[in-house]
Amino acid sequence: LIAGNSTTTDMLGAGVVQLLKHPDQLAKFRARPDLHDNAMDEILRVEPPVSQVLRSAHEDMQVADKSIKKGDTLHMSLFGVHFDPEMNPDPHAFDIERKNVQHFAFGGGAHYCLGAGLGKAQAKIALPLLFARFPNLAFAPGREVKHKVAPAFNGYGEVWLVK
Numbered sequence: 001l002i003a004g005n006s007t008t009t010d011m012l013g014a015g016v017v018q019l020l021k022h023p024d025q026l027a028k029f030r031a032r033p034d035l036h037d038n039a040m041d042e043i044l045r046v047e048p049p050v051s052q053v054l055r056s057a058h059e060d061m062q063v064a065d066k067s068i069k070k071g072d073t074l075h076m077s078l079f080g081v082h083f084d085p086e087m088n089p090d091p092h093a094f095d096i097e098r099k100n101v102q103h104f105a106f107g108g109g110a111h112y113c114l115g116a117g118l119g120k121a122q123a124k125i126a127l128p129l130l131f132a133r134f135p136n137l138a139f140a141p142g143r144e145v146k147h148k149v150a151p152a153f154n155g156y157g158e159v160w161l162v163k
């Protein structure tokens with residue numbers, strides 16, 4: 001339930017917030033269904049629903065200036081790596097046309113998310129339908145968009161909209 005529910009819910013919320021915050025991108029999203037697949041990756045890059053994963057070191061290793069000992073538990077920030085300019089140039093720009101979007105929102109390696117295709121497919125259906133059904137969808141005036149507080153997960157607790 002946690003793997004497949006809160007993640008996809010948070011991805012939908014993040015997609016609504018990011019697209020409403022960037023009207024130029026929303027206009028492109030509405031006009032160009034061919035960009036929807038790339039838009040999903042860009043949403044997952046700037047707002048990964050899982051913000052960190054844990055890994056255990058199997059051997060001593062050196063990563064940049066950090067010494068890691070065998071058995072250490074590492075908290076890997078997916079948020080951090082998604083905004084690395086060497087991976088994604090101009091990382092703070094939300095750009096649904098970004099070339100070669102690099103993200104680890106579904107993890108990596110042996111434990112790569114089992115539901116990655118399903119999660120993305122749900123958002124690819126739901127977000128275009130929502131914006132088509134409500135052409136004037138907007139943030140509700142006077143209401144603050146609030147993140148929820150959930151360690152290792154990233155999502156919104158409150159997003160008030162008007163249609």
Ligand code: HEM
Pocket residue numbers: 003004005007008011048049050053054104105106107108110111112113114115116118119120
């Ligand atoms: C946008 C939606 C989703 C996101 C962002 C997401 C993210 C992730 C991430 C980051 C991991 C790797 C955790 C790690 O490396 O420690 C993971 C694993 C997993 N996810 Fe997802 N997930 C999503 C949707 C789903 C759905 C819909 C399902 C099930 C239907 C699912 C089932 C799983 C399972 C079973 C694993 C563990 C795989 C393993 O350990 O071998 N996820 N997910």
